[in-house]
Amino acid sequence: MSPESSNETRYLGGKVALVTGASRGIGRAIAEQLARRGAKVACVATTADNCAETVAACNARTEGCVAYGVDVSHTAAVKELCGAIKKELGGLDILVNNAGVTRDGLMLRMPEDDFDRVIAVNLKGAWNFSQAAMRPLMKARGRIINISSVVGVTGNAGQANYAASKAGLIGLTKSLAQELAGRGVCVNAIAPGFIETDMTAGLEADAAAELLKSIPLGRVGRAEEIAATVDFLLGPGGDYITGQTLVIDGGLTL
Secondary structure, three states: OOOOOOOOOOOOOEEEEEEEEOHHHHHHHHHHHOOOOEEEEEEOOOOOOHHHHHHHHHHHOOOOOEEEEEOOOOOOHHHHHHHHHHHOOOOOOOOEEEEOOOEEEHHOOOOOOHHHHHHHHHHHHHHHHHHHHHHHHHOOOOEEEEEEEOOHHHHHOOOHHHHHHHHHHHHHHHHHHHHHHHHEEEEEEEOOOOOOOOOHOOOOHHHHHHHHHOOOOOOEEEEHHHHHHHHHHHHHHHHHOOOOOOEEEEOOOO
16 A cells, blocks of 8 residues: 555545635645645635646545635625535535735835735635634534744734734634634644745845845745645644644744
8 A cells, every 4th residue: 555545644534624825835735735635625716717726736636626716805705605615525624724915015105905905815814714614613623724924923024014914813823722622623823934935936046045044944945844734733743732833934033
């Protein structure tokens, strides 16, 4: 029996996972990892078409993964979507709130809409999905994982809106962990540092060199390493962990 087909490796068989922001980057890596573990994954992005490649990759590893489209900041639409996912996939055991946007700029000149939109997607979006999915998650004694950022821990000039949204996710995580612990639901956050994405790949050589100097391990992280952390929290090793923020940053915040 190959490692990929072993019962231990596919420990999420029969589980349903919902991953927001699943079209690329960290969200796609998480969705693929959960599919590799045997879960049926509801891959959510702004439009279902944006998740077509992710769903194809997931269904190459398991069966029953589906793409969905929604604006995560719209409460009623999220509630309707969660109901549809529960009905179509047969329940909901895992929620990964990963959807996020940036609209960077110094606060002195930041338009109000740039602040509002980042908070609406990054923080309210997680609140919307957590509330809409709460009953099935309680029934399943499931897991919620919120993807925050080291910027939510340290702050960052030019990212007041983004930092506030990601710090808010950490507060949301702690509060939900306290509310849901009695129902057997573990709620945790992951705060990635610099991760290899389209944005970091486009840095000029000098900027990339300066970035690496700030990271003790001397490299940026990979989306797959964040997915592996999600994997750990969902497995037996995460059974007694709740309300925590795992900083995955190569030592950046030391």
